[in-house]
Amino acid sequence: MPTSDYDPACLPDLLPLYYRRLFPFSQYYRWLSYGGVSKNYFQNREFSFTLKDDIYVRYQSFTTQNELEKEMQKMVPYKVDIGAVYSHRPSQHNAVKSGTFQALEKELVFDIDMTDYDDVRRCCSAADICSKCWTLMIIAIRILDRALREDFGFHHLLWVYSGRRGVHCWVCDDAARKLSVAARSAVAEYLSLVKGGEETLRKVVLSDPIHPFINHSLSVVERYFQQYAIVEQDILCSKESVDKVLALLTTHIKKDLTIYYQDEKNPMKRWDRLCTNKAFHQGRLSSIKKGGQYFDKEIMLQYCYPRLDVNVSKGVNHLLKSPFSVHPKTGRISVPIDLKELNTFDPFEVPTISLICEELERPRADEAEEDDVKDKENEQEAGERRRIRDYKRTSLAKYVKVFDRFLEAMARSWKGEMLKKSGELETSFSVFLTFMSFTYT
Amino acid sequence: MQFSGRRKKLIGNFQNDLYDQCLQFYGQPPLENISLTEFETFAVERLKLLKTVENVGVSCVKNSEQYTKKLDAEISSLNFPHRVELGDQKVQGGISEYEKRRKDHISHFILRLAYCQTEDLRRWFIQQEMDLFRYRFNCLHSKHKTDFLHKNNLKYETVSAEEKKNLKDKLIASSYGLSGTKVEEHDVYKVPFQDALDLVRTRKVYLLAGNAYIPHHEIVTIVLNDFRTRLSKALAMTARSLPAVQSDERLQPLLSHLSHAYVGQDYSIQKNIGKISLEQIDALSGKSFPLCMRHLHKALRENHHLRHGGRMQYGLFLKGIGLTLEQALQFWRSEFVKGKVDADKFDKAYAYSVRHMFGKEGKRTDYTPYSCMKVILSNPPSQGDYHGCPFRHSDPELLKQKLQNYKVSPSGINQILELVKGMHYQLACQKYFELTHNVEDAGFSLNHPNQYFTESQKFLSGGRDIKKEVDMSQRSQENPASVTHPSQANSKQAHEEMGDLDSFFQDE
Numbered sequence: 001m002p003t004s005d006y007d008p009a010c011l012p013d014l015l016p017l018y019y020r021r022l023f024p025f026s027q028y029y030r031w032l033s034y035g036g037v038s039k040n041y042f043q044n045r046e047f048s049f050t051l052k053d054d055i056y057v058r059y060q061s062f063t064t065q066n067e068l069e070k071e072m073q074k075m076v077p078y079k080v081d082i083g084a085v086y087s088h089r090p091s092q093h094n095a096v097k098s099g100t101f102q103a104l105e106k107e108l109v110f111d112i113d114m115t116d117y118d119d120v121r122r123c124c125s126a127a128d129i130c131s132k133c134w135t136l137m138i139i140a141i142r143i144l145d146r147a148l149r150e151d152f153g154f155h156h157l158l159w160v161y162s163g164r165r166g167v168h169c170w171v172c173d174d175a176a177r178k179l180s181v182a183a184r185s186a187v188a189e190y191l192s193l194v195k196g197g198e199e200t201l202r203k204v205v206l207s208d209p210i211h212p213f214i215n216h217s218l219s220v221v222e223r224y225f226q227q228y229a230i231v232e233q234d235i236l237c238s239k240e241s242v243d244k245v246l247a248l249l250t251t252h253i254k255k256d257l258t259i260y261y262q263d264e265k266n267p268m269k270r271w272d273r274l275c276t277n278k279a280f281h282q283g284r285l286s287s288i289k290k291g292g293q294y295f296d297k298e299i300m301l302q303y304c305y306p307r308l309d310v311n312v313s314k315g316v317n318h319l320l321k322s323p324f325s326v327h328p329k330t331g332r333i334s335v336p337i338d339l340k341e342l343n344t345f346d347p348f349e350v351p352t353i354s355l356i357c358e359e360l361e362r363p364r365a366d367e368a369e370e371d372d373v374k375d376k377e378n379e380q381e382a383g384e385r386r387r388i389r390d391y392k393r394t395s396l397a398k399y400v401k402v403f404d405r406f407l408e409a410m411a412r413s414w415k416g417e418m419l420k421k422s423g424e425l426e427t428s429f430s431v432f433l434t435f436m437s438f439t440y441t
Numbered sequence: 442m443q444f445s446g447r448r449k450k451l452i453g454n455f456q457n458d459l460y461d462q463c464l465q466f467y468g469q470p471p472l473e474n475i476s477l478t479e480f481e482t483f484a485v486e487r488l489k490l491l492k493t494v495e496n497v498g499v500s501c502v503k504n505s506e507q508y509t510k511k512l513d514a515e516i517s518s519l520n521f522p523h524r525v526e527l528g529d530q531k532v533q534g535g536i537s538e539y540e541k542r543r544k545d546h547i548s549h550f551i552l553r554l555a556y557c558q559t560e561d562l563r564r565w566f567i568q569q570e571m572d573l574f575r576y577r578f579n580c581l582h583s584k585h586k587t588d589f590l591h592k593n594n595l596k597y598e599t600v601s602a603e604e605k606k607n608l609k610d611k612l613i614a615s616s617y618g619l620s621g622t623k624v625e626e627h628d629v630y631k632v633p634f635q636d637a638l639d640l641v642r643t644r645k646v647y648l649l650a651g652n653a654y655i656p657h658h659e660i661v662t663i664v665l666n667d668f669r670t671r672l673s674k675a676l677a678m679t680a681r682s683l684p685a686v687q688s689d690e691r692l693q694p695l696l697s698h699l700s701h702a703y704v705g706q707d708y709s710i711q712k713n714i715g716k717i718s719l720e721q722i723d724a725l726s727g728k729s730f731p732l733c734m735r736h737l738h739k740a741l742r743e744n745h746h747l748r749h750g751g752r753m754q755y756g757l758f759l760k761g762i763g764l765t766l767e768q769a770l771q772f773w774r775s776e777f778v779k780g781k782v783d784a785d786k787f788d789k790a791y792a793y794s795v796r797h798m799f800g801k802e803g804k805r806t807d808y809t810p811y812s813c814m815k816v817i818l819s820n821p822p823s824q825g826d827y828h829g830c831p832f833r834h835s836d837p838e839l840l841k842q843k844l845q846n847y848k849v850s851p852s853g854i855n856q857i858l859e860l861v862k863g864m865h866y867q868l869a870c871q872k873y874f875e876l877t878h879n880v881e882d883a884g885f886s887l888n889h890p891n892q893y894f895t896e897s898q899k900f901l902s903g904g905r906d907i908k909k910e911v912d913m914s915q916r917s918q919e920n921p922a923s924v925t926h927p928s929q930a931n932s933k934q935a936h937e938e939m940g941d942l943d944s945f946f947q948d949e
Contacts, residue, residue: 153651
């Protein structure tokens with residue numbers, strides 16, 4: 001499939017083109033303005049840029065879409081991060097009396113990074129990913145998306161591929177943006193099941209009764225587990241990986257399985273044996289007391305359940321990579337993921353900046369005339385229209401469409417908010433008038 | 442509250458409605474005239490109650506039998522409302538339930554005036570009021586709990602019977618201590634998840650569409666959060682309007698006296714000044730010092746040095762047991778000089794800080810020795826520090842070794858370690874007192890290292906007589922403060938009562 005070999009050395013040439021003709025500024029601005037319901041929401045938003053030679057600049061802020069565009073085209077950031085909406089314009093934070101410059105709101109975000117699963121994936125490690133371990137991301141998205149919508153009642157979630165080894169989730173509901181630090185960390189802890197670092201072997205501990213959230217998550221994991229873990233990851237094949245699994249079990253079960261595995265080499269049969277082992281120990285109160293009866297579920301969760309970094313989600317002022325930012329190492333664009341097509345999403349199909357720039361250069365005869373006519377209009381509008389036509393010609397198009405749909409759904413809620421606000425204003429004004437007339441009689 | 446002639450009209454049965462419940466949220470301030478006498482009495486008695494709440498919370502395990510008994514006794518003896526319906530009025534000794542509730546209401550608001558001014562005061566007041574509220578709420582019958590929520594417009598929707606039925610299994614699987622019958626019989630509340638963060642964080646509640654489904658028996662946590670938020674906001678607002686109140690000469694002295702009294706004995710006024718000689722300190726450290734100070738003293742002797750945190754904690758303690766400035770300077774210099782510091786350097790660098798502790802430098806604040814709360818909660822020690830509370834800050838293994846070195850019995854050590862595990866640091870220290878003094882019950886609630894020292898000295902020299910002596914000297918030292926009040930005719934009574942105030946705050 002055409003990815004057009006990406007070479008990081010080309011970034012300085014490709015980025016200016018990307019920011020001039022492909023980056024979807026108007027949708028981006030529309031998103032971050034949130035319908036203008038809150039004054040200065042866009043103006044008080046912090047952006048940070050990583051420039052060439054790893055120069056990092058914080059507290060960038062812009063007053064209009066135009067200013068954002070001009071600055072990005074001028075500075076040509078290698079990476080763009082989005083931060084919080086502050087009490088004042090971030091670019092003027094030094095002029096503000098100390099203590100009064102504060103982060104007020106930000107989307108609730110989650111960052112799932114494949115490196116956090118290194119202890120349970122065998123196909124790759126560190127920054128690498130492949131189609132086999134990508135399943136972990138699918139599982140993570142399904143579990144978290146359901147929980148955030150059904151348990152927490154959020155509606156506007158944007159899932160984004162980070163460009164290399166993970167996914168991000170931006171929860172954009174008004175209620176989510178207003179969450180306190182304590183609330184964010186509570187949500188993240190509620191969603192965390194895998195706990196412990198290097199020294200902890202058994203990272204998931206279940207006890208009776210099992211919370212409905214865990215049951216929901218288990219049903220997702222169970223759908224993928226056998227194919228993913230037993231077949232593709234082959235966790236019950238080699239001695240090394242079998243030992244890792246057995247280390248999570250009690251001595252009796254471990255003993256039984258070690259003997260059984262000496263003769264039985266089929267991984268599926270090995271797994272079945274492990275699961276049915278609990279029947280043997282049903283009567284043994286000692287193993288049940290410690291919640292030992294859920295060891296098969298615990299193993300499935302330890303190998304598959306999403307691992308999120310609570311610190312990313314906790315902070316109101318935490319900066320996270322922006323959607324449509326370019327990943328400097330892989331060249332891939334951080335694109336929104338369409339959950340309806342999640343099963344067929346292929347991270348290796350995500351367009352790189354080199355690809356889309358190349359696609360841009362391919363001549364399209366029929367467009368040449370349109371250009372002449374429309375160029376007579378306002379230069380900015382023309383530029384925008386051109387840009388819209390431009391990305392539509394590239395592989396970026398379908399991902400911008402996902403973003404558009406996401407914005408449309410949110411726009412409906414903004415409209416509701418605006419109506420409510422103007423209604424409130426009317427009501428309080430009329431109460432005021434009534435009061436005034438009463439006092440003067 | 443009105444103190445001048447202007448009267449506010451009572452709106453019909455407003456008063457009766459106001460006090461138809463034993464417990465209240467203190468949403469509305471009282472709107473009546475009240476005599477200065479009542480004003481003071483109410484305030485002082487509520488303060489006594491809150492102090493008991495604090496002591497009992499530290500010395501007993503919350504909601505244990507001991508805790509309940511002690512608190513019940515205090516609430517009754519001070520005539521605060523408790524566990525009784527307005528209808529069951531057995532007017533004993535002339536104080537009706539209605540009167541008690543009125544007192545509860547008014548005294549709370551008076552104390553708001555006294556405790557709104559600084560962050561520390563606010564925090565203390567909110568903490569004790571919350572503990573008191575939690576206790577009284579938990580004492581309510583289930584039905585009365587529901588009544589309370591309804592009456593106070595706490596927007597906690599109850600879940601319909603049908604929804605309960607549909608969600609029954611999920612509810613049972615999410616909440617601790619919930620059975621099928623409980624779900625059917627009792628209310629389940631639906632609350633936005635942001636109001637139930639503690640339950641969400643630990644996944645101890647069922648969540649659906651952004652709402653947490655709280656069973657009846659857990660609603661107190663949510664109510665308490667609400668209570669804390671409201672009280673916190675109210676105190677901030679009160680602080681802003683305080684200047685107007687303080688300008689009333691009759692009230693200002695009482696209010697400031699109240700807010701200073703909360704700490705009770707703070708050991709800022711030293712008795713027995715000069716009665717301790719430097720030679721006695723080594724022996725005293727083994728006999729009468731609490732573990733933290735014994736630890737600091739030992740570190741000082743061994744290293745001939747202590748860092749700032751240790752110097753402050755130990756230095757102020759020594760001041761509290763009666764060391765004079767001259768003695769303190771001699772003590773620290775002689776020790777530091779044995780180490781890497783020569784006499785000149787000591788005089789230049791460290792002497793200043795010792796004098797500072799005694800209020801002879803800088804802004805001349807006479808610093809008070811640290812209470813247990815302060816030692817436990819602030820400024821945790823890092824590498825190279827010896828201050829802090831050993832029960833809180835030492836690794837249990839190291840603590841065990843230390844106690845073994847000090848010849849504490851193995852069973853005693855275990856008891857101490859159990860208390861430490863349960864985070865009852867002051868109780869652990871009390872236990873240490875009991876074990877080192879070979880006594881069953883310490884006979885006091887430990888909240889200050891100097892208190893430990895005083896009690897220990899008292900115990901070792903035979904007890905009762907010394908206490909009376911101490912009381913007398915303290916009374917005579919603190920009474921002069923009340924003479925500064927303007928002596929107006931109608932405040933003469935107040936003046937006398939002011940003197941009596943101190944006696945309320947003696948430890949039993």
